[in-house]
Amino acid sequence: KRAEILNKIGINKIEDLLLYLPKTWQDRRPGKNIENPFFQNIDVFFGEIKDGSEIYTATGLRIFKVIIENENIQIEGNIFKKHNRKFDVFSHIKRDFIPGNKIWIVGKIENDFFAPKMRIEEYYLSSDIQASKKHINRIVPIYPLTEGISQKMMREIVFNALNSKWHILNPIPYNLEIKRNLIPKEKAISKIHFPDTENELNEARRRLVYEEFFLMAIAREIKKRQTKRAQKGFTYQIKKNLLTPFKQNMGFEFTLSQKKAINDIFSDMLKPNPMARLLQGDVGSGKTVVALSACLLAAENNKQSAFMAPTAILAEQHYQTFKKFLGNLNINFELITSGISPKKKKEIIEKTEKGEIDILIGTHSLIESSVKFKALSLIIIDEQHRFGVRQRTLLKNKGRAVDMLVMTATPIPRTLFLAMYGDLDLSTLTDMPEGRKPVKTIHSSEEKAFEKAKEILYRGLKAYIVYPVIEENNNDIKSVKKEYEKIKAIFNDFPVYMLHGKMKAQEKQKIMENFCRTGPSVLVCT
The missing domain is CATH 1.20.58 (Methane Monooxygenase Hydroxylase; Chain G, domain 1)
Incomplete structure (x- = not known):
């Protein structure tokens, strides 16, 4: 059973186990250093057991309360268990928590009016010699785990593995x-x-x-x-029969950094080997119209482009941008996501395979085996960090030696870019199109952020509140579903909507429409 649990987190052999690294550490030594950024804050107390008693509650929860003291202080520790009619849930604890025994307890100390209290997460008797090697009075590892395996058990397994015979390949000369x-x-x-x-x-x-x-x-x-x-086997020509009217229809001038990025991209596309370029720019800096220029160059040469976004909402947003700028041009573009009808999807797939669609915008639907291109020469991937290597490769393989442009709004320091994306050339949009308001980024407490959001809402505007995950997990990360209920209570004067990736496409579309149409409102989303 233990092997099955370890298999869930990708551990099948001893090398996997030893390379399953801690996510953080706890310093369980006396006089510990809590300033270390890699250490998780935890309290450790060593003393003598003075008393222990069991408390029953009306909810079926049982509490074992223990008093422990050392020469400086007395502390109350509590262990919580669900009641079980078949056996005593505290039987082994009663054997250990005997008055006079010296013990280590681990948890978070809370100071109330009467005396410090701790909800005990782990405990170790001073007579347990092995505990000091793995669990107490030392720096201990904390692992990202799954249900069915505790930190204590994982430390035991790793400690035993380290003390066995093992060898891991060393790639560094x-x-x-x-x-x-x-x-x-x-x-x-x-x-x-x-x-x-x-x-x-x-x-x-x-x-x-x-x-x-x-x-x-x-x-x-x-x-x-x-x-x-790699060689593309064909050559682009800048004909401007689409690019010139597109530029005239925009209604604004490209910024200097947009012009430079377009020149870089066109220069790459005119080369015999495939383009591999990262376009970096803040939200609102105009990455989409730069990418659209590349699509038009491909279309002028009777080639197809695929534009992949991580979510249906973002893909729809790009589709609307394309409609705005390409509405009166002789170019065919379509949107394919999981939310469209089977009939419409079949029609788009057939047209794409015949080469009748110049630009296909979509989500992961683009990498489905049923989607085939007649002459794919350019792929554009938005928010590229949201896609894995396999997904990008599947899309690239739908053409032969295709040009690739990936986009991100995440600012990446140059040294980190060279380390992580050294195979890509870089273009950065440094200035905003005329009329764009500057973005203010402020670090604050949740309470102050919500107060600011209320001010904005009372002025008749809207607020987004973004969380990293949909549902709670074991990593203490706030989730959309749980926080949504809290947000509704805090912003009870305004409509509050919830949006996340597990919702059906029609439901997401309806929520977005409601959010757009109502006045001041809040969107809680991933």
Whole structure:
């Protein structure tokens, strides 16, 4: 059963286990350093058990209350269990919590009016010699886990594995390890799980981080060379029979950085080997019209483009932008998502395969095996970090040596860009189109943010409140579904809508329409 649980988190052999790294650490030593950014805050108390008693509640919850003290302070600890009629849920706890026993308890201390209290998460008797090696009076690892396996159990498994015979491949040459002052791979693996000091943890992290970037750099260089060796087998010509009327219809001038980005993209597309370029720009900087210019160059040469967005709502937004700028041009474009009718979808797929559609906009639907292109030469991927390598490859393989433009609104420092996206050339939109209001980014508490949102709503405007996940998980991350109920109570003077990716397409569309049509309102979403 334990093997099945480990399999759920991708652990099938000892190498998988040792490379399943902690997400954070807890310093359970006396006089601990809580300033370390890698450490999760936790309280540890060591003392002598003075008293223990069991409390029954009307809800079926049972509480074991214990009083522990040392020479400085007395603390009340509580352990909570669900009542079970078949057996005593506290039987093993009663055997350990005997007055006079010395014990370590782990949890969060809360100071109330009478005395400090702790909800006990883990405890270890001072007579447990093994505990000091794995769980207490040391820096301990905290892992990302799944249901059915506890942190204590995971530490036991990893500790035992580290003390068995194992070998993990080291990709970094010895001379480079010496040059970069890196500790050996085996030591790094051991100390990333169970460091004796903060310095050991820092050295282990530095070694493993360096190795990760080292492998990424090699992979990117291999990919870049492969791209340069590939040949498109055709040549674009800038005819301007679509590009010129498109520019005239826009109603505004391209910014300087948009012009430079378009020149970079066109220069790449005119080369014999495929383009691989990242277009970076803040929300509202005009990435879509830059990408649209590339699509028109392809269409002028009787080639097709695929424009992939991570969500149906974003794909719909791009489709509306295309309609706005291409409405009176001789070009065919369509939107394909999971929300369209089977009849419409079949019609779009047939037209795409015949080459009758110049630009196909969509979500993951674009990579379905049923979607085939007659002459795909350009793929554009919006919010590229939302797609995996496999998804991007599936789309690229629908054409032969296609040009690829990926877009992101996430600002990436140049050094990080070179490390993570070294196989891509970079274009950055640095200025905003005329008339765009500046974006203000403020870091504040949730309470102040909600107060500001209320001010905006009372002025007749709208507010988005964005959360990272749909439902709660074990990572203490706030979720849309849970926070939605709280938001409704806080903003009870205004309509509050919830939107997330698991909703049906028609439901999402209806919510967006309601949000757009109503006056001041709140959208709680992922």
